[in-house]
Amino acid sequence: MTTCAALAAAEPLAGTAPVAATWLCLEQPGPWGADALVDSHLDRRVGAELARRMKETGVRIVLIRRPGRHPDLHLPRPRRVYLASTRPGAAWLARHTVEDPEELLDLDLTGDEPTFGTVTAAPLLLVCTNGKRDRCCALLGRPIAAELAAEHGEAIWESTHTGGHRFAPAVVALPTGYVHGRLDGPQTRELLKATTAGEMMLQGCRGRATWSRAGQVAELAVRSLTGDTTAASLRVVSESSDEVSVRHADGRTWSVQLAPTPLPAWPNSCGKPPVAGTTFSVLDITQMI
Structure with a gap:
């Protein structure tokens, strides 16, 4: 079967980024289903509540995991959490840890200032690898995530669905909020370099998620x-x-x-x-x- 990424190869990239000015990233290793917040080893009640709040607030909530094999017999404690605001002039990325993901339900994620954790100057790249949602993300995203994580450590994470399987490999840069598609390994390295310097990269850019x-x-x-x-x-x-x-x-x-x-x-x-x-x-x- 021809993949959606191959069939949509001629589709323009500009204006295809998901719309979300704030991103919450929760570490959740192990398998992810098609609707990962309620179809993973995350407590289903917590996942369903996070999904409900995402619809209400517009905050984009994704699960993240370290690239490579995904055993979850020993879940990390505490788990890493990132909260990012992508607004120009007020873009920031805060890093935090939680012992239990349920702690996130007590937080206000919609403010202009970080509500938890420590603001970090280091950027984050999310590479969608949710193969149960779409196989293109797994086939095209996982090799890039693994390659770059070996070089750049925790700047690179696998992510659940970020929107746009047909543009795989799909990459989100935080805290700038620029979303990219159809990148290869060297181009993704350049994106990380640009984001670290407070820049964006026009190549492969689908748009800044902050905007419509x-x-x-x-x-x-x-x-x-x-x-x-x-x-x-x-x-x-x-x-x-x-x-x-x-x-x-x-x-x-x-x-x-x-x-x-x-x-x-x-x-x-x-x-x-x-x-x-x-x-x-x-x-x-x-x-x-």
């Missing part, structure tokens, strides 16, 4: 025009049905005119029927200031 799909396309269009790759330099300040305003930290502002554009039908996941989609085409970019 239209906002992601507009921001990337401005970056392509200007060549600016400083992660904190640009922010989406307003949107309408066909226009997105993007502002630079130095005050320059661009008006990006967009139009929804239909795409050919591709399967969103292996074994699923093709689904017609849309993207946003950039019609014009005007610098206002």
Whole structure:
């Protein structure tokens, strides 16, 4: 069977990142099912409550594990937890540990400041490897995660579903929140290097998860025009049905005119029927200031 990644190889990447300004990553080794929060060795009641809160708050909650074999007969105690805010100018990554994942249910994850742990300057790359959700993530993601973890240790984690199996290998950079697809090992190394330096990487970029799909396309269009790759330099300040305003930290502002554009039908996941989609085409970019 031809994989969804192969079938959707021509689909544009811009504007396909999941939308989430805050990410919570909980260490959970062992097997992951298709809906990992409630189909893993995480306590099902805790997982279901985390899933409910994710829907209510928009915080993206993923399970993470160390690359390699996944025995879970001896679960780590305490477990590592990361909380990231991806907003430009207020992006941070906090590291924490919990003895029991149920402790997370007592925390407010929606604030602008870290609610637990210690803020770290070290970045995190999440590589989706949830093969029970889609085989492309396992086949294409696991080799990259293993290779880079051997070189960079805890900067690299395997992750459950982050959205977009067909763009595998799918990689999320935290705390910047830029999401990438179709990266190979050397490109992923460059992404880690860029994120460490407070930069973003245009190659393979699907967008900054902080923004809407239209906002992601507009921001990337401005970056392509200007060549600016400083992660904190640009922010989406307003949107309408066909226009997105993007502002630079130095005050320059661009008006990006967009139009929804239909795409050919591709399967969103292996074994699923093709689904017609849309993207946003950039019609014009005007610098206002």
